[in-house]
Amino acid sequence: MDELLEQLVEECRGCTSQGKVATYIPELAKANPEELGIYVLQSDGRHCQAGAYQKRFTIQSVVKPILLLLALMDNGEDYVRARVGVEATGKPFDAINMTDQTLFSDHINPMVNMGAIAMCTLIKGSSYEERFQRLLELTRKLAGDPEIRLDEAVYLSEKRTGNKNRALAYLLKTYGMIEDEVEEVLDCYFKACSISVNSKDLAHIAFVLANRGRLPQTDERVFSRRYAHYVNAILMTCGMYDGSGDFAVNVGVPAKSGVGGGIMAVVPTRMGIGIYGPSLDEKGNSVAGIQVLKGLSERMYLSIF
Amino acid sequence: MDELLEQLVEECRGCTSQGKVATYIPELAKANPEELGIYVLQSDGRHCQAGAYQKRFTIQSVVKPILLLLALMDNGEDYVRARVGVEATGKPFDAINMTDQTLFSDHINPMVNMGAIAMCTLIKGSSYEERFQRLLELTRKLAGDPEIRLDEAVYLSEKRTGNKNRALAYLLKTYGMIEDEVEEVLDCYFKACSISVNSKDLAHIAFVLANRGRLPQTDERVFSRRYAHYVNAILMTCGMYDGSGDFAVNVGVPAKSGVGGGIMAVVPTRMGIGIYGPSLDEKGNSVAGIQVLKGLSERMYLSIF
């Protein structure tokens, strides 16, 4: 299988030229668009990898399922579902999905920015710094990597330029979905997006979701089977933004992408996959990452459909 | 398992009072809201059933995946994908998903009305009557039921009152997605929606999708594994209209509902399920049908996530 991964990485590297690295956050623009890496962790304990799988990058939107998990673990499903919906928005990641003059909780989704910002207010902590630390701890635990830390430069860059997210957060505040200070909530959100990970980390986190809540090796349960179903289902319907439908058809597994170039793909009961490929298509998904996953899905019959 | 089905039907019959039967087509308003039936066909050949599983009703939107299948079989995936998109619209079944003054094929989806009407123009036939007959034949074959026929009364009722669908079709015509006469295309669509089936039929059709294109018993291949992936993936992301997200979280299998009260649920590799329960929630899905499927999914671990 190492060989298959090497081969896919070689085949797909070419298509990195069809996309481009994110530039809306100045720090992200520094990425090398040609890099591509993959790490796969299987349920029998084997792991394999190819390319730039050790390269660190910021997690960006791939943190959204972890935020959702922590919100579920802290509050239970009913509480979370009542505050943030689960339907696909049919719109880009930073869309304002408002019906005329009102914002309904059913219309915000934890996998797009507005829902993820709302999620920050649901996780527990006496301060937003503490909330972020708890999120960071959970990320380290799921990834089995105590080295995971905040990328200060990206965080400061996001904080300085994140005006669309500020607009979204003030809309949430306007309609009663944020009670705390908007800048504090956003600070937690910008930090969450700026956690630095590598493909191996994403593969491990994906594995726990594929393994319905249990860590590899120790088999320790971190969250319930029910929460795995909840998160994986949302990843399937909305994890790849407005490219989720094509991804479901062509790859057929729950996944989440981020503008840092990461993709985390969950193959229920079978494997966790982490990808790094910072050249993005117009929807914000890793161009080469999707190609690698498509090839892997075809050759290893990964589609759950 | 018969016992489990009986029990679920009993438990869920109560919630039929939370919904109501469709009234926008006069013929549908005649249904008995308290009826509830289920039929399950498993991969080992066993089948079980409970309640009004023999009751005939019109297939309505559950015909959409069959239309999509026939379009794929007639034209191949690339041709179909270029003309009708696969993203969730995030909107109700009869929504007009236009961006300002333009309609993009990527914004129409085969599981909502506009996309399904476009699908009628893709299936082959020298006339729209012939196209409908080919669809009817495929439906009979997938269901293994040569008795399936058109419900003339519902068809005429739809034809007379289907003005929203006319509006959608004329928009498709305006933007070049329909070349033929709108009324002929609609005639085929209204007939397609008025095919009369029962829960057993839906279970058989779902089984072929679960079995990736092969019929039960004979194991004859009707369509490719690839098309099963294609259709099942779209059912997962958009099969239950703007209730698809909750259904994915709570039941976790590809499914399609219709305003006639039917639900067809596909449990890949394992089973096909057909439901009849004409009392609908506000999104147009069978209230009790969803409850039965939720119960069955929990007790039999059906979620593919």
Next chain:
Amino acid sequence: MDELLEQLVEECRGCTSQGKVATYIPELAKANPEELGIYVLQSDGRHCQAGAYQKRFTIQSVVKPILLLLALMDNGEDYVRARVGVEATGKPFDAINMTDQTLFSDHINPMVNMGAIAMCTLIKGSSYEERFQRLLELTRKLAGDPEIRLDEAVYLSEKRTGNKNRALAYLLKTYGMIEDEVEEVLDCYFKACSISVNSKDLAHIAFVLANRGRLPQTDERVFSRRYAHYVNAILMTCGMYDGSGDFAVNVGVPAKSGVGGGIMAVVPTRMGIGIYGPSLDEKGNSVAGIQVLKGLSERMYLSIF
């Protein structure tokens, strides 16, 4: 003043190259984009003209205020206002101004297509042919031109290609704003748009609106002062589609444009103006016509603001 008009026509003819003739109806595409004509009728009885003022063209949307007038004359203001709103839509002429799944009468406007189609159902007549004949009679009377007639070729062209209008009409039917047969209503609407007029006719019609309901020469009252206020006010806020704001700022008088190249401008108490210039800007307004009116307004202080 004849001299001023000649001069303006010469000055503005150049800008016809900035636009293009309408092509969505095949017959309209045959117009000569460089033609430009103007006719002015003043309250003291003088009239002056320049350029192609005798050229006949189809009235298109300039018929909308006449439809509105006839609806008011037939039903009174309250009845009409309850069925068709008066607010600017902020959208193009053929926009679908729906709030989610509902269409409110307050959101349709008599100066855009949906509202004008609804208006056809409000005017009286035992058949839609009779309704059209009554509209034609009123147009002839206001223009003082018994020669005005239907352009059959344009009418048939519109009827054959008017699918967007069919879509709009079926939406009106869906939401109860049309009770009669859609094709009959549309037939009346397509005929109304295909009335053949010249700039002189438009100037006379505009004059009656400027003169608050009285014909020139005879001073015969055709409609009440109140209806003149009603129609002129709507022309000011929405007569030039989504270019109404710029027109109000730059010209400052009520006006209505049509894709046939006509503009009818009303200078209350002072004059009626008719323009022909078939080269249109992207909003569907005559490019040169607006320039001529701007020049005339500046030099003769026409702005009512």
Next chain:
Amino acid sequence: MDELLEQLVEECRGCTSQGKVATYIPELAKANPEELGIYVLQSDGRHCQAGAYQKRFTIQSVVKPILLLLALMDNGEDYVRARVGVEATGKPFDAINMTDQTLFSDHINPMVNMGAIAMCTLIKGSSYEERFQRLLELTRKLAGDPEIRLDEAVYLSEKRTGNKNRALAYLLKTYGMIEDEVEEVLDCYFKACSISVNSKDLAHIAFVLANRGRLPQTDERVFSRRYAHYVNAILMTCGMYDGSGDFAVNVGVPAKSGVGGGIMAVVPTRMGIGIYGPSLDEKGNSVAGIQVLKGLSERMYLSIF
């Protein structure tokens, strides 16, 4: 005429019960809904008044035309028009008028919040405090009232609760229409809205617009005839929010309302009118104020149409 005003105020006071005072800013909720006052200044120098015409209230959105005037005076028409559009939005005052993911300057209007916030960045000053002081000076000059000052309590109340405006401002920042610090721009905007005026002040400001830029008495020119046309035209098409169409039909003069209960109405060449009536309809316009203006327009033939 004093008698006519007294009579209209008496007649219309009853309809104050059909509306309610604004509550979204806590300070505004303290107003007495039954108060009603009017002040009229005519071109022959006469003035008349009735009811609570001396009552001070915050100017709120009635400041928007003054902001627009100052932006025009500071930068010229071309500069302002290139940055803020003039079309009616067809939407409520605090609507987000975005086309998908982009915000076009042509889609923001100086009479709704987003455009008015953008206007604050166009007026000149070395600080936003200075910009506000210049606006305050212009307001005093137009009103001929050096007593006009900021209502600190309302300003602080707006600043504390104005989250929707913060969202709008961050959207403007996102799309490059604000370069300065959002909170500084908003501070100027909140102060602008909190200027305390009375009906007499509004009548005087309206008079200068009606008099095309010249003060009463001295006849000193404060701004050009052209800017009066520009501002009055926009007041006509969008000054009464999404009630502008009905107001144009029923009253027929340029006007601007504010949620503080004020209305400023401009009768070109004839008079300036100021109204105070804090009971608002659902669109945010003074219920009784509109009734008084309607009565006055009918009896004194004020409609410019």
